[in-house]
Amino acid sequence: MSNGYHIVVCAGIVPDPLQTLEPVQTPQGWGLKNEMMLPAVLDPWASHALYEAANLAKNAPGSKVTLVSVAPKAKLQQVMMTLAQKVPFELVAADAPAGGFTDANDVAAVLAEAIQAIPDLDMANLLLFGGWESASRGAGATMQILGEMLGITEQFQGVDEITVTAEGKLQILERIEGGRHQVSECAGAPVVLGWATGNLPEPKNNPQVGMQNMRTVMPSLQKARPAALSGEDLNYAGIEVPKATRETRIEKNMSADEIAQEIVAWIKG
Amino acid sequence: MTDNATSAAPKTLQTLPGDDIRQIMWRFADRYDLQMIVQSTRAVARGPVARLVAEGGRNTHEWTEGKAELFKHYDEAGITGAILEPEQGGLFASPKNLLFGLIAYELSWVDAGAATASLASNLAFAPIHEKGTEEQKNHYLNAMNPEAGDRQMRGxxxxxxxxxxxxxxxxxxxxxxxxxxxxxxxxxxxxxxxxxxxxxxxxxxxxxxxxxxxxxxxxxxxxxxxxxxxxxxxxxxxxxxxxxxxxxxxxxxxxxxxxxxxxxxxxxxxxxxxxxxxxxxxGEIIEAVFRRTRATVGVMTAAKLLSAIEPVIRYQRGRFRGGASTREGTSRYEMGLQQREDSLHRLIDIWATGEAAASFGFETVRLLDDYDVLEKEVDALLAEQGIRGGRGKMKALRAVTKDAIKLIGLRARTGESRDEARQAELEGNPLVRFLLLDAQSNVICPGSKLWNTGYGATMMREALSLMGGYGITEDCPGFLANKWMDAQLEATYEGPEAVQRRQLSLTMTNEVFLALFEQWTRDMRCVASQHPGTGACTLATAMKMWLWTLRHLKVARDANNTKLYNTPRQGVTFPLADALCWILASRQYILDVLELAEKGPENPVVAEGLEGTLNFLMDLGHVQSARAAGEVGRICAELVFGYNRHPAWDDDARGCYGEAEVEGLEGVMPGLEAMADGKAEVLHPDSAKPCKAGPCVHFDGYEAFTQFRTKMDGCLTGSRLAKDRAAHALTQVMIPEALDYPM
Incomplete structure (x- = not known):
């Protein structure tokens, strides 16, 4: 690869997973209770995509990473204070509700417009990354629709690994049923990869990287334009949080094996 | 936002205050470099530091691999490198007091020992930073750079x-x-x-x-x-x-x-x-060093108090869940201990203290940032004039004392009374501005260290007590027992409480500071007129009482004719210093809430729910002001009256009416006898003296003070209503489902 890849990562933000997420009706439709006030994080699925993108860019000279985010920009700015310290990227932001109650088609259209407006976008070498699912509401459709809108027909979902072969082809590991993986190979970019968890740990914060990223992050946030996410065609008949039971017990002296045995016993009832 | 009882329930706090709110209150909303170091420090604090504490890493005096490992995390997260100047590859240019305050806050949220470890290297370098030669500064800064690898030095x-x-x-x-x-x-x-x-x-x-x-x-x-x-x-x-x-x-x-x-x-x-x-x-070096570094310590204790709120609320709500007699859906199940007013009110006291301490601490570090910049400008200016050394500097500053006091008044003027030309002239004189900052920092630095750590330690005990027996176990969420113990060290190191009180007893009588204080008192009244629910009026009355007491004590003598306000008379000067700290902490918290009220609407994240947040934070302010006023009243009354000898029956009864005298006067003033027998000191020759210590004390010469006392009692009106509202908010506020660090 002489020019490297242009890796565009699509990522929204979601409330911090530790928060209680309670669906409520708002004047703008369905939303989460106190959503604007709750601390937010980058959607964990998309985060994996970003870390994989940065890793790939590091190993493919000439590559660069652009993060495209459709989110409330004031909240996105807070998220950037952490995220920008993780890996190098340039930010393209569109100001829109996060929620999880938006229409995947609308979001994909906003993303497509933002991506097409990226200066010097190299479609021939475009790797379009995103989350296979979302922590806000797992429709799992946005990346597929976005790929179609951009005319990218090579699409892989549930990706856990990507390898660039010596010939420049992409070898892709996708999750399939039964806890197994499917290995695919495609000729190369452009391609859509909807990431599962990948294999990389969350990078540690590095303020040097953060300060570097801030040179594009802050201007991008300042000029982020409101995106049209009308949601007029989308109605939810009913919304409820899945029933969950949380039972906390503190054990400090149990081995991992003992814990596993207890969980298995509990599952078997 | 008023204390008047209203039929419609006012909006209140919906979620715990997040970063956006703190950035505005503590004035770093426009500093994304600081916001980033907050996040990277937080990741270290709630990750490796918390894990080490949870694993029992504190249970040994010895230096362990686990403890040493933390330094690597500090290095990677930019905490160690925060001290470096841009010339050494650092990200932050001086001044750095707010920067270090924020780092200390985040680490202390989990463990103050971790904060101390990270900051001690800065303390080691501080003498070189403040007074070292350029060669020394460059050499040791370069040596402390984490990029030096194995050659990296720590101090x-x-x-x-x-x-x-x-x-x-x-x-x-x-x-x-x-x-x-x-x-x-x-x-x-x-x-x-x-x-x-x-x-x-x-x-x-x-x-x-x-x-x-x-x-x-x-x-x-x-x-x-x-x-x-x-x-x-x-x-x-x-x-x-x-x-x-x-x-x-x-x-x-x-x-x-x-x-x-x-x-x-x-x-x-x-x-x-x-x-x-x-x-x-x-001595010259440590004075310069401690002026700066002790401010950070005050921030550390504030962090502990605020970190206790979420675990205590969670504990209170879940206290009875899982019990055989507690069914889901019942009030006992849903609210737990929050059914009880006492649990809520005591937690409000902790929260209010934490807020005031944080405001006080962060005000101090911000002020020191201004001080550092201006001090360099002043030193350069004086050097140009051939003035060097501490004595020459003091003399030059003393010469502009009147100008500094004048500037305080000019700044306060509004409308047509303003004298812009004169104000601009004085503002343009670095010496005048420096003298004002110096007078403030000489009080606020020891004050925030003293009050935040001393009273903070007391309130950490209170936080612990709200967790019942759980509080003193290793399993207590938020490591509250550790934080309580740690707070005691913070009250001691970098100058124990007596040192801070001693410094305050000297600096709080500075005429420039007192001129500022009088202006702040007037400002609080103005705040009260626009935001009556903040407790600013209560505080202003307490401020007036404090000032009256200081002036009285400066000239008064005790029953033995010994001067009261005297350096060795620490029984007088130290409590008065304590009273001042209560005032200053409360005042700064009110100012921070007002900053939020002003700037909050500009941030869409903060704007959502801002009204409820402000209502709650102002109620906390009212609670804290009332508490502060109570302390000031108690301390001042003890000092004003406590050094007078109580009238005794033997000596002072001569001032009492005899029964025969009253009978004689009855002819001139009919009805006097009936009234005097119940209300004045009347001695009956045939009966025993009244059953009390002596004739009651007369307040001649203390009328102003007693008026302040009466007025201040009245000024407490509404403060308990504010506490009730704030307590109710505790039952409604949304908290995360679990703590974001291990236990």
Whole structure:
């Protein structure tokens, strides 16, 4: 690869997973209770995509990473204070509700417009990354629709690994049923990869990287334009949080094996 | 936002205040560099630090791999490198007091020992930063850069010595320096002997900045000097201090006996008539150092108090869940201990204290940032005028005292009364502005250290008590027991409470400060007129009472005709200093809430729910102001009356009416007898004296004070309603489902 890849990562933000997420009706439709006030994080699925993108860019000279985010920009700015310290990227932001109650088609259209407006976008070498699912509401459709809108027909979902072969082809590991993986190979970019968890740990914060990223992050946030996410065609008949039971017990002296045995016993009832 | 009872329930707090709100209140909303270091420090605090504490890493005095590992995290997260200037590859240019305050806040949220470990290296470097030569600064800054790898240096600050030697408030040093070799052409070599006690980071230190006194007539006075691990002689790190707190930081009692070149004297030296004269005494250096570093300590205790809120709420709500008699859906199940007013009110007291402490602490570090910048400008200006040294500087500043007081008044003027030309003239004089900042910092720095840590420790105990027996176990969420114990050390190190009180007793009587204080009092009344629910009016009354009391005590004498406000009379000066701290903390919190009210609407994240957040925070302000006013009233009343001898029956009963006298006057003033018998001191010859200590005290000459007392009692009106509202908010506020760090 002489020019490297242009890796565009699509990522929204979601409330911090530790928060209680309670669906409520708002004047703008369905939303989460106190959503604007709750601390937010980058959607964990998309985060994996970003870390994989940065890793790939590091190993493919000439590559660069652009993060495209459709989110409330004031909240996105807070998220950037952490995220920008993780890996190098340039930010393209569109100001829109996060929620999880938006229409995947609308979001994909906003993303497509933002991506097409990226200066010097190299479609021939475009790797379009995103989350296979979302922590806000797992429709799992946005990346597929976005790929179609951009005319990218090579699409892989549930990706856990990507390898660039010596010939420049992409070898892709996708999750399939039964806890197994499917290995695919495609000729190369452009391609859509909807990431599962990948294999990389969350990078540690590095303020040097953060300060570097801030040179594009802050201007991008300042000029982020409101995106049209009308949601007029989308109605939810009913919304409820899945029933969950949380039972906390503190054990400090149990081995991992003992814990596993207890969980298995509990599952078997 | 008023205290009037209203039919519609006012909006209240919906979620715990997040970063956006804190950035506005503590004035770093426009500093994304600081916001980023907050996040990276938080990740270290709630990750590796919290895990180490949860694993029992604090349960040994010895330095362990786990503790040492934290330094790598500090290095990677940019915490260590925060001290570096951009010229050394650092991300932050001086001043850095707010920066260090924020780092300390985040680490102390989980464990203050971790904060101490990270900040001790800064403390070691602080003497070099404040008074070192440019060569010394560059050398040690470069050496401290994490990118130096194996050659990276870490420092320790060695002032404290084995008892009965030095604390921070004495100029007596046991550490000695003398000339070891001094050839005609070469630089003098010095022999330095220093025994330290309670020296932080000794396990990792590769250099020590040590305070020593001359033991040689060829060296004048005292100095601070840099000792390195590789120097010739003994660099014994000593035995670990058997402390019960801050165990994630290394603390040892080192023994150092090393030969070093005289160029290691911090700030350099001159030679006159064959005598080495250090450019700065150890006293001059530590005064400059502690002025800055002790402010950070106050922030640390504030962090603990605020960190306790979420775990306590979660504990209260879930207290009865899982019990056989508690069914889901019942009030007992849903609210737990929050059904009880006492649990809520006590938590409100903790929260209000934490908020006030944080506001006070962050105000201090911000003020020091301004101070650092202006001090350099003033020093340069004075140098241009040929004025050098502390005495010359003091004289130059004293000359602009009237101008500084004038400027306070000019700044307060509005409308047509403004004198813009004169104000601009005075604002343009760095000496005038510096004098104002100096007067403030001389009070606020010791004040925030004293109140935040001292009263903070007391309130941490209260937080612990709200967790019941759980609070004193290792499993207590939020490590509250550790935080309580740690707070006691914070109240002690970098100058124990008596040192801060002593400094305050001198600086709070400065005429420039008192002029500021009077203006602040007027400002609080103005705040109250626009935001009556903040408690600003209550506080303003307390401020007036405090000032009246100070002025009274300055001239009053006790029953033995001994002057009351006198340096050795710490029973007078120290409590009055405490009272001032209550006022200043409360005042700053109110100002921070007003900042949020002003700037909050500009941020869409904050704007959502802002009304409810402000209602709650103002109620907290009212609660805290009432508490502060109560303390001020108590302290002032004790001081004003407590040194007078109580009238006694034997001596002072001569002022009482005799029964016969009253009967005689009845003819002139019909009805007097009936009234006097119940309300005045009337002695009956045939009966015993009234059953009390003596004739009641008369308030002649104290009318102004008693009026303040009465007025202040009235000013407490509404404060308990505010507490009720705030307490109710605690039952409604949404908290995360689990703590974001291990336990």
């Amino acid at each position: 320790s600050f060695a002032l404290t010595e084995p008892i009965p030697y030095v604390g921070v408030d004495t100029g007596t040093l046991g550490g000695k320096v003398r000339v070891a070799e001094w050839n005609d052409e070469g630089e003098p070599m010095l022999q330095v002997e220093k025994r330290g006690r309670f020296i932080t980071n000794m396990d990792t230190a590769s250099y020590v900045t040590a305070a020593v006194d001359s033991d040689d007539e060829r060296i004048k006075g005292s100095c601070m000097i840099i000792l390195e691990e590789g120097d010739e002689g003994l660099f014994d790190r000593g035995a670990p201090t058997l402390k019960l707190v801050h165990q994630l930081s290394s603390t040892r009692d080192p023994i150092l006996n090393l030969k070093v070149p005289a160029s290691r004297i911090i700030g350099g030296y001159t030679i006159k008539d064959g005598v080495i004269i250090p450019n700065f005494s150890h």
